[in-house]
Amino acid sequence: MDHVLTRPTGGTEVSDASVIDAAKLEYINCLLARHGFESTPLIQHPSRIGARHEDWRFRSVFQPIFSLQDGRLTPYALEALARVADRSGSQFPPTLMFAAETSPKRTVFLDRLLRSLHLLNFLRQQPPTGLSLFLNVNAQHLVNVNETHGSYFADVLTELGVPAGRICLEVVEDAVSDPARLLEAIKSYRQLGFRIALDDFGQGASNLERVWLLEPDYVKLDKRLMRLALMRPDLRDTLAQLVDILHLHGARVISEGIESGRQLDIAREVGCDYAQGYHLAMPIETLQYSATLGH
Numbered sequence: 001m002d003h004v005l006t007r008p009t010g011g012t013e014v015s016d017a018s019v020i021d022a023a024k025l026e027y028i029n030c031l032l033a034r035h036g037f038e039s040t041p042l043i044q045h046p047s048r049i050g051a052r053h054e055d056w057r058f059r060s061v062f063q064p065i066f067s068l069q070d071g072r073l074t075p076y077a078l079e080a081l082a083r084v085a086d087r088s089g090s091q092f093p094p095t096l097m098f099a100a101e102t103s104p105k106r107t108v109f110l111d112r113l114l115r116s117l118h119l120l121n122f123l124r125q126q127p128p129t130g131l132s133l134f135l136n137v138n139a140q141h142l143v144n145v146n147e148t149h150g151s152y153f154a155d156v157l158t159e160l161g162v163p164a165g166r167i168c169l170e171v172v173e174d175a176v177s178d179p180a181r182l183l184e185a186i187k188s189y190r191q192l193g194f195r196i197a198l199d200d201f202g203q204g205a206s207n208l209e210r211v212w213l214l215e216p217d218y219v220k221l222d223k224r225l226m227r228l229a230l231m232r233p234d235l236r237d238t239l240a241q242l243v244d245i246l247h248l249h250g251a252r253v254i255s256e257g258i259e260s261g262r263q264l265d266i267a268r269e270v271g272c273d274y275a276q277g278y279h280l281a282m283p284i285e286t287l288q289y290s291a292t293l294g295h
């Protein structure tokens, strides 16, 4: 398959976290410590960066998003996902952690901690410069932040020498208490150069109204839509029209949850620009890259 991420012949194996300068890690830990929780929440392990908060332990995995242009599958970006475990190593879904979280201060801290963790683990892999990083951001977090939106993360990016345009924030499906503040937050991020994706479109509060409000650069079609399109051929025309509408609003469309070759064909038929899913690549800790990546 032409989409396999492989290391260039003769390339140097990057298997330790030493590509992240210890002073930079310390600087980011200092920024995080200002939130009043752990003083060193980010930890350098031999082969990765980890994070901790109270009884929770975090690590990053990455799932590629592929461009469908010209009938090919080309790696376009990596979406970072958190893996959460307790002290004993038992894993549980990060959504449970955020669902159980009631303190706005802690939600802001955890959101920043995970974004920093993913960025560091992304850079540790020395990805080709053309590859973007997609980060999930909780919509309620955006509403909770009182200071200038994006200033914390902009500081982290400056320290690490990463342009904001390389980062896309996926606004996770979530009902928010104050849509006007959500819009204000998105505008601030955009002014700093970040790109915006609307996640899980077709589910809950992620709908056309949100597209009109946020004018995202990307819309990610929820996996349920792709499952329905597989089971109900009669719905595919409607899905194609929906993709057309999203294109008219200036968004590029990513189909999530591609679990079979047939679904990949459907994503192409209805006009999606990008695709992501287990059929294409599973989320893993360290990806390998071919010399041809980077567009």
Ligand SMILES: [Ca+2]
Pocket: 079, 136, 170, 199, 200
């Ligand atoms: Ca996502």
